[in-house]
Amino acid sequence: MTAVILDRRQVLGAGAALLMGGEAAAAHDGTVHVTMEKLVFLPAEIEVKAGQTIEWINKDPFAHTATVKGGWEVMIPPGKTATRAVAAGDTVEYYCRFHPNMKGRIKVSA
Known part of the structure; x- marks a missing residue:
């Protein structure tokens, strides 16, 4: 049996990658994915480039919105x-x- 030993940085880096799912979830077509599950946006913070598309995926059994006060809304x-x-x-x-x-x-970069 081969033992795999990870140092603390590897473990923390892997955890951060999971938490920052938006960056990892960016598809090759430029779409950034945000999942809605158990009444939470995952990831809660994303960074996208102007012109990219955000896709919200609703895994809950009820409707949600992505609403910006005084701005736009996506049902x-x-x-x-x-x-x-x-x-x-x-x-x-x-x-x-x-x-x-x-x-x-949502943070938009140039």
Whole structure:
């Protein structure tokens, strides 16, 4: 049997990669994925480039929104997906209008 020994940095790095799922979840087509499950946006913070698309994937049995106060809103039905292309200057805080405790942040870079 071969033993695998990981140092603390490897373990912490792997944990960070899991927590930063948005960066790892960026598809080759430029789409960044955010999952909604158990009343949480995962990841809660994402960084995208202007022109990229965000795809929200609703794994909950009820509808959610991605809502920016005084801005835009994306409706995501249960078990479905919805998208929005981001523009420069779209760095925003957003939430679910139906579940205001669900909060996220989108940072748009040039």
